[in-house]
Amino acid sequence: MATAPLTDLTFAQRERFRFVESTLLWEGGIQRARVSEIFGVARNHVTKDLRDYETSYPDSLVFEPRQRAYVPGPHFKPRFASDDPAEYLALQLTYAESGSAAMLPLLAGGPVPTLAIPMPDHGISKPVLQVLVQAIRQKRGVEALYHSMSAGRPTRRTLWPHALMHTGVRWYVRAFDKRSQEFRDFALQRMEHPTLVVSSSPQSTKDDEGWQTSLTLEVIPHSALSAHRQQMVAREFGMRASRQGPVWAVRLRRCLVGYFARRYGLDQPKAKPPMQVVTLRNLDMARPWFLPGSGR
Numbered sequence: 329m330a331t332a333p334l335t336d337l338t339f340a341q342r343e344r345f346r347f348v349e350s351t352l353l354w355e356g357g358i359q360r361a362r363v364s365e366i367f368g369v370a371r372n373h374v375t376k377d378l379r380d381y382e383t384s385y386p387d388s389l390v391f392e393p394r395q396r397a398y399v400p401g402p403h404f405k406p407r408f409a410s411d412d413p414a415e416y417l418a419l420q421l422t423y424a425e426s427g428s429a430a431m432l433p434l435l436a437g438g439p440v441p442t443l444a445i446p447m448p449d450h451g452i453s454k455p456v457l458q459v460l461v462q463a464i465r466q467k468r469g470v471e472a473l474y475h476s477m478s479a480g481r482p483t484r485r486t487l488w489p490h491a492l493m494h495t496g497v498r499w500y501v502r503a504f505d506k507r508s509q510e511f512r513d514f515a516l517q518r519m520e521h522p523t524l525v526v527s528s529s530p531q532s533t534k535d536d537e538g539w540q541t542s543l544t545l546e547v548i549p550h551s552a553l554s555a556h557r558q559q560m561v562a563r564e565f566g567m568r569a570s571r572q573g574p575v576w577a578v579r580l581r582r583c584l585v586g587y588f589a590r591r592y593g594l595d596q597p598k599a600k601p602p603m604q605v606v607t608l609r610n611l612d613m614a615r616p617w618f619l620p621g622s623g624r
Contacts, residue, residue: 334384340367342408344377348398349409352389354416357397366432451517452499459522460501464489469525470503475518483507487514488529491539495587502539502583504531511536513583538583543617545588546609547576552601561605575609586619595622 351358387403423431424442487503500513549558562574589595
């Protein structure tokens with residue numbers, strides 16, 4: 329039990345303690361040299377950090393002479409770091425995809441060798457992202473040339489964006505569109521030559537029903553699977569037990585329902601295992617919000 333919890337820490341100190349705990353948790357040990365290398369601080373600073381940690385949380389750290397490293401003590405538990413496997417794996421994946429050195433302080437002990445299926449370059453220009461972020465922050469509009477799959481040529485659009493969205497495949501901006509007089513999604517990759525518009529949106533974000541309305545989708549194992557395989561799928565998707573069987577209950581803004589359904593094949597109700605292993609229990613409720621081309 330902590331005798332005097334660490335308080336009044338700087339951001340840098342908290343980050344070092346988070347790194348130390350995460351490395352202890354997932355890798356089972358940490359050396360001072362590694363902390364010094366990642367954060368660019370002298371080893372005596374690291375030594376002081378670890379000494380303060382041991383004082384505040386007795387028996388949380390044990391120095392192992394043979395490894396020349398600190399290992400978790402009998403009372404170790406993360407106080408600054410997360411013990412969520414999903415977070416750790418998400419960080420490893422982000423580093424594997426980007427290779428950015430900015431990720432290193434977030435990774436316990438550094439990156440574990442990780443492979444990821446290559447994704448195409450996002451194709452988003454820096455000016456587009458800059459203008460959209462500024463428009464969202466400043467509650468202003470944007471004029472941009474937009475390439476739509478449903479139009480034969482690019483058109484000039486005036487948009488009032490209020491949020492960015494990622495669908496697992498590409499980035500979109502949620503915006504009120506002057507041309508259609510509706511809130512719609514616009515792919516960042518398809519925008520060119522953006523400029524800020526001084527005027528504020530003619531429609532409040534509160535009027536965006538697709539954004540303000542949420543639905544809960546109930547994802548379940550496909551009924552064509554055997555009982556054993558249904559259990560496997562339930563475990564893989566982190567489903568929870570319910571009276572009607574295992575379910576992954578996903579709360580989504582309505583504007584994301586179609587993208588979510590497309591990503592997991594939930595908009596193809598006629599698809600069967602082994603290609604499709606999950607389905608929607610509440611298909612009829614979600615069906616009106618599927619994307620065009622879905623197997624309705």
